[in-house]
Amino acid sequence: MCELNLVKFLWKKPNTSVCKMQRPNVSNDGIINPVYGLTFSAPVMAAGPAPPANMFNTVPGYEGTLAGGGGYLPPPMPSAPMPAPEQAPRSPDWHIPRISEDSAREAFATYVSSKCCYSSAPVREGVITNMEPFNTYRYRLETFTESRSTEWSQEPFKGQVLDAGAQPAPGPWQIAAQAPAFFQDHKQTVKVPYTSSIKNCHMCQGVGRKPCTTCAGAGTKPCRMCNGSGHRESNDRCMHCNGCGHEKCSSCSGNGTCQCDTCQGKGKLLVFINLNVKWSTEKDEFVAQDTSGLAAKRLGTVTGKELFKDAQFMVYPVKYAQTSRILQQRQTIELIPITKVNYMWKGKPYLYYVYGNEFKVYTADYPATCCCSII
Numbered sequence: 001m002c003e004l005n006l007v008k009f010l011w012k013k014p015n016t017s018v019c020k021m022q023r024p025n026v027s028n029d030g031i032i033n034p035v036y037g038l039t040f041s042a043p044v045m046a047a048g049p050a051p052p053a054n055m056f057n058t059v060p061g062y063e064g065t066l067a068g069g070g071g072y073l074p075p076p077m078p079s080a081p082m083p084a085p086e087q088a089p090r091s092p093d094w095h096i097p098r099i100s101e102d103s104a105r106e107a108f109a110t111y112v113s114s115k116c117c118y119s120s121a122p123v124r125e126g127v128i129t130n131m132e133p134f135n136t137y138r139y140r141l142e143t144f145t146e147s148r149s150t151e152w153s154q155e156p157f158k159g160q161v162l163d164a165g166a167q168p169a170p171g172p173w174q175i176a177a178q179a180p181a182f183f184q185d186h187k188q189t190v191k192v193p194y195t196s197s198i199k200n201c202h203m204c205q206g207v208g209r210k211p212c213t214t215c216a217g218a219g220t221k222p223c224r225m226c227n228g229s230g231h232r233e234s235n236d237r238c239m240h241c242n243g244c245g246h247e248k249c250s251s252c253s254g255n256g257t258c259q260c261d262t263c264q265g266k267g268k269l270l271v272f273i274n275l276n277v278k279w280s281t282e283k284d285e286f287v288a289q290d291t292s293g294l295a296a297k298r299l300g301t302v303t304g305k306e307l308f309k310d311a312q313f314m315v316y317p318v319k320y321a322q323t324s325r326i327l328q329q330r331q332t333i334e335l336i337p338i339t340k341v342n343y344m345w346k347g348k349p350y351l352y353y354v355y356g357n358e359f360k361v362y363t364a365d366y367p368a369t370c371c372c373s374i375i
Contacts, residue, residue, distance in 0.1 A: 051202045055271065056152050057164055059195050061171050062273055069151040069276070073172050075325035098133045099354060104341050107354045111361035119368035126345040134292035134338040138304060141331050143282045144183050145324035148172050150192070150273055157198050157268035164197040169273070173325075177277045182311070182328045188277045196272040201263035208267035210260050212252035219256040220246040279327075282320055292338045294353045294362060302356025304336035 051067050059065070105123065112118045150172055169192055180186040200206035211217035222228030223241035230238055230245040237243040248254040259265040287296045311330040320326060338355040345367055352363035 051152070051154065051271075055199050055202060057195075057197055057271075059164075059169050059192075059273060061169060062150055062192070062195070065150045065152055065273055067152040069149055072147045072149050072323040074322055075146075075148075076173050098131070099337065099339050099359075101128055101131065103359065104128065104131060104339060104354050107359040107361050108341070108352060110359075111352075111363075112366075115366075115369075117369050118366055119370065121368050122343075122345045122350070122366065126343040126350070128341060128343045129349070130342040132292075132340045132342075134294075134340065136292065136299070136304075136336045136338050137288045137307075138299065138334045138336055139286045139288065139331065140334070141284045141329065142183060143284075143320055143326060144328045144330070145280055145282060145320050145326055146177075146179065147278045147280070147324045149276045149278075151276065152271060153191075153274040154199075154262075154269045154271045156262075156264040156266045157270045158266065160196065160270050162196055162198055162270075163194045164272075166194050169194040172275055175275055177275075179327065180279055183281050183330065184279070185281060186279045190275045190277065192273040192275050196270055199269050199271050201260060201267055201269050203262040204260035204267065206267045208260055208263060208265040209257040212249060212256055212258050214251035215249035215256065217256045219249055219252065219254045221249050223247045292340055292353065294338055294340075294355060298360075298362055299336055299355065302336065302358050302360050304334035304357060306332060307335050308333040 056065075056067070105128070109120070109123045112120055112123050172192075175190055175192065177188055177190060201208070204210050212219075215221045223230070223238060223245055224247065225240035226232060226238035226245065228245045230241065230243045232238055238245070241247050249256075252258050260267075263269055287299065309330065309332045311328055314326060314329055336356060338353060340351060340353055342349060342351045344350075348367065350363070350365055350367055352361055352366075354361055
């Protein structure tokens with residue numbers, strides 16, 4: 001009966017009332033405008049003063065784009081209704097054989113041998129009094145999504161094509177991007193067409209050079225041999241600086257200015273919008289019928305017997321549709337074997353767990369440990 005209830009729970013039809021996507025704003029020309037009310041934190045640009053806001057043009061459909069990145073953009077409404085999940089298949093075999101006493105003892109011995117401070121005496125001398133199996137089911141839902149965000153970017157101008165205003169820029173979700181195989185995380189950056197223009201470099205005001213930070217623009221710095229005094233300890237004139245107390249700044253070769261790193265000395269920047277596309281797999285897990293007493297977090301490192309796997313466009317009510325486009329969902333049901341082993345050693349009861357296909361062992365009260373120290 002428990003297995004039947006689990007199947008019914010996993011295969012209930014999506015609740016459309018919780019799956020509605022908010023419709024993005026659409027401009028008169030049909031280009032989807034980003035909705036920036038739903039945002040996530042984005043990385044900040046590299047060190048240095050941020051470009052002024054008036055440095056960037058206004059591009060229809062990208063009004064909320066910021067330097068350093070904005071929020072994830074809601075995908076457009078699907079052009080066709082989402083297909084309904086298929087009906088549940090015939091119930092598989094929900095039970096697996098118990099592990100033998102020899103297997104449990106062998107797993108225990110392997111576990112103890114991996115601990116430098118554990119004596120093997122309980123393994124050799126302990127008497128198993130009871131082995132209780134627990135069939136624990138793990139349901140995992142993987143949702144493969146595509147998310148898109150935009151940001152203003154810049155690079156030194158070296159004669160690149162300037163296409164801003166040549167024609168309307170395509171909307172963020174109208175730009176083609178090569179998706180990876182399903183459930184393979186990946187990132188891609190695409191330069192948005194018809195957004196590239198030329199601007200004066202905001203770091204050097206279009207000059208191409210900046211005051212040297214080593215000498216503060218003086219072109220010289222205190223002599224390193226006499227510390228700027230012009231004399232040595234013997235009161236003789238410093239021969240390194242010829243008594244003037246200063247030497248040429250090696251960072252700027254005495255010019256007092258250095259090439260601007262932002263524009264690489266060009267004085268001009270190509271500014272444009274980058275579209276950042278991210279494919280990621282979101283995972284949700286649910287563990288059912290876990291009455292063994294073993295903490296569920298320990299099951300994350302083991303595998304079980306795969307009873308069922310299914311991949312469709314949508315297999316379950318989703319929660320990622322407002323900020324991502326769902327490409328595929330995959331659900332898996334695993335039966336994770338857990339055996340609670342009770343044993344006696346020196347007249348006292350103890351227990352350990354053997355769990356997963358890997359026969360991992362956990363015990364909270366191993367009775368024969370010692371304190372190790374390295375001299």
